[in-house]
Amino acid sequence: MANLYTHQDENVRRTWLLMTGMFVLLIGLGFIFARADNNPTILYIFALVGVVGNITSYWYSDKIALAVSGARPLARENGLRVYRIIENLCITAGLPMPRLFILPGGQINAFATGRNAQHAAVAVTEGALEKLNDNELSGVLAHELSHIGNRDMLVSTLVVVFAGMIAILSDWFLRFSMFGGGRNRDNREGGGITIVLAIVSAILAPLAATIIQLAVSRKREYLADASGALLTRYPEGLASALEKISNDGASLPRASNATAHLYISNPLRGREKSAWFAKLFMTHPPLQDRIRILRSMGI
Numbered sequence: 001m002a003n004l005y006t007h008q009d010e011n012v013r014r015t016w017l018l019m020t021g022m023f024v025l026l027i028g029l030g031f032i033f034a035r036a037d038n039n040p041t042i043l044y045i046f047a048l049v050g051v052v053g054n055i056t057s058y059w060y061s062d063k064i065a066l067a068v069s070g071a072r073p074l075a076r077e078n079g080l081r082v083y084r085i086i087e088n089l090c091i092t093a094g095l096p097m098p099r100l101f102i103l104p105g106g107q108i109n110a111f112a113t114g115r116n117a118q119h120a121a122v123a124v125t126e127g128a129l130e131k132l133n134d135n136e137l138s139g140v141l142a143h144e145l146s147h148i149g150n151r152d153m154l155v156s157t158l159v160v161v162f163a164g165m166i167a168i169l170s171d172w173f174l175r176f177s178m179f180g181g182g183r184n185r186d187n188r189e190g191g192g193i194t195i196v197l198a199i200v201s202a203i204l205a206p207l208a209a210t211i212i213q214l215a216v217s218r219k220r221e222y223l224a225d226a227s228g229a230l231l232t233r234y235p236e237g238l239a240s241a242l243e244k245i246s247n248d249g250a251s252l253p254r255a256s257n258a259t260a261h262l263y264i265s266n267p268l269r270g271r272e273k274s275a276w277f278a279k280l281f282m283t284h285p286p287l288q289d290r291i292r293i294l295r296s297m298g299i
Contacts, residue, residue, distance in 0.1 A: 025166065026046060026166055027043070027046065027047065029046065029166060029170065030042060030043040030045070030046030030047065031043055032198050033046075033173050033198050035198070036198035037198075042173075049168075059115060061113065061114075061115065062113040062114040062115065062119065062120075062121055065111070065113045065259055065262060066101060066113065066121060066123065068254065068256060068258065068259055069103055069111075069123065069254050069255075069259055070103065070104055070253065070254035071101035071102065071103050071121075071123040072101060072102050072104075073099070073100070073101055073102075074100040074101055074102045074124075078102075079100060079102065079129075081129070081134075081137075082100060082124065082129065082137070082141070083100065085134065085137060085138050085141055086098070086100065086122065086141050086145070089138065089141055089142050089145050089231060089232070090145065092231060093142075093145055093146075093149055093231055095117050095145060095148060095149055096117055096118055096120075098112070098114070098117075098120040098121055098122045098145075098148060099120070099121040099122070100121070100122055100123075100124075101121055101122070101123035101124075102123070102124065102125075102126060102129075103123050103124065103125040103126065103252070103254070104125075104126060104253055104254070105125050105126060105127060105250065105251065105252040105253050105254070106125075106126060106127040106130070106250035106251075107125055107127045107248060107250040107251055107252040107255075107267060108125060108127045108128045108131050108132065108140075108241070108244055108245045108248045108250070108265075109124075109125045109127070109128060109245070109252060109263050109264060109265060109267055110122065110123060110124040110125065110128055110140050110141070110143075110144050110263065110264050111123055111144065111259075111262035111263045111264065112144040112145070112147040112148050112152075112262070113262060114148070116151070117148050117149065120148045122141065122144045122145070122148075124140070124141070124144075125252065127248070127250050128140060131244060131248070132241055132244065135232075135234060135236075135237035135240070136237055136238070136240050136241035136244065137241070138232050138234075138237055139228060139229070139232055139234070139235075139237035139238030139239075139240070139241045140228075140238065140241050140264060142227075142228035142229070142231040142232045142237075142238065143224045143225060143227075143228035143238055143264055144224075144228075144264065145228070145231065146223070146224040146227030146228045146231060147220065147224050149227065150220070150223060150224065150227060152220045152223075152224065170203070173198065174199065174203070214261070214282060214283055217261040217283050217284070218282065218283075218284060218285045221264075221284050221285055221290070222285060222290070222293070225238060225290055225293065225294055226293075226297065229294055229297055235294040235295065235297050236294075236295070238294055239290075239291045239294040239295050242265070242287050242290055242291050242294070243287075243291055245264070245265045245287060246287040246288070246291075252267040255267035255268055260283045261283040261284075263284075265284055265287060266282070266283050266284045
């Protein structure tokens with residue numbers, strides 16, 4: 001029978017499988033481009049750009065996310081309720097206290113960011129503080145602390161960087177090929193078939209990378225739901241909060257596609273579709289699915 005622990009294990013396995021797929025896609029794309037241009041340096045460039053991009057984003061992703069979202073530090077005297085809830089959760093989870101931030105806007109939402117548990121931050125919207133009761137707010141904050149405990153920020157950063165690098169390098173190769181750059185076409189290994197394969201790969205790879213990126217994001221949300229419910233020992237608190245989120249029509253002024261995957265639910269409300277193809281491009285699992293799973297979990 002499925003429980004919190006089996007859901008956690010399943011989502012961890014699927015996430016790392018998707019991460020492996022992203023890495024294989026990046027290296028495979030570099031290999032195809034290198035063969036098409038008969039230039040092994042291209043493969044080395046792909047690997048180097050991926051490593052440098054990962055390191056850079058790992059160190060600065062939290063500062064960028066907080067600045068883009070308009071987050072402000074939340075002083076203890078102005079957010080005593082939040083501090084008390086999250087301090088108790090941190091003691092239970094064995095995590096250090098993260099920095100707390102407030103997000104402008106009446107929408108119920110929150111996100112966690114930071115390169116590790118020692119340098120983590122949790123941001124919560126004004127709407128969440130106003131509209132959620134203590135049990136619901138505990139569920140939301142436990143979800144965000146679970147992202148920290150599960151090292152989701154690292155996984156998300158790596159996936160986003162991989163997807164971005166694949167898109168940039170694919171675009172570079174297409175432009176390079178169109179304008180006849182590189183070595184003599186007659187010397188390219190594999191001839192015309194390899195060149196055509198490389199061009200098709202350059203067109204389709206960014207789409208595949210985006211689908212993998214969003215799939216990883218959705219799996220991390222399921223995992224954080226399960227971990228958060230385990231932390232509070234009360235899945236109904238988070239389920240009730242997600243129910244309020246699903247009925248919440250308020251907007252988030254600084255929401256953007258670049259940071260949408262960080263939030264507990266998509267801040268760009270009203271764009272979700274139910275068709276299977278549209279679900280491939282969703283940053284979050286459907287709220288009703290998350291609520292159903294939470295309410296089916298036994299502690």
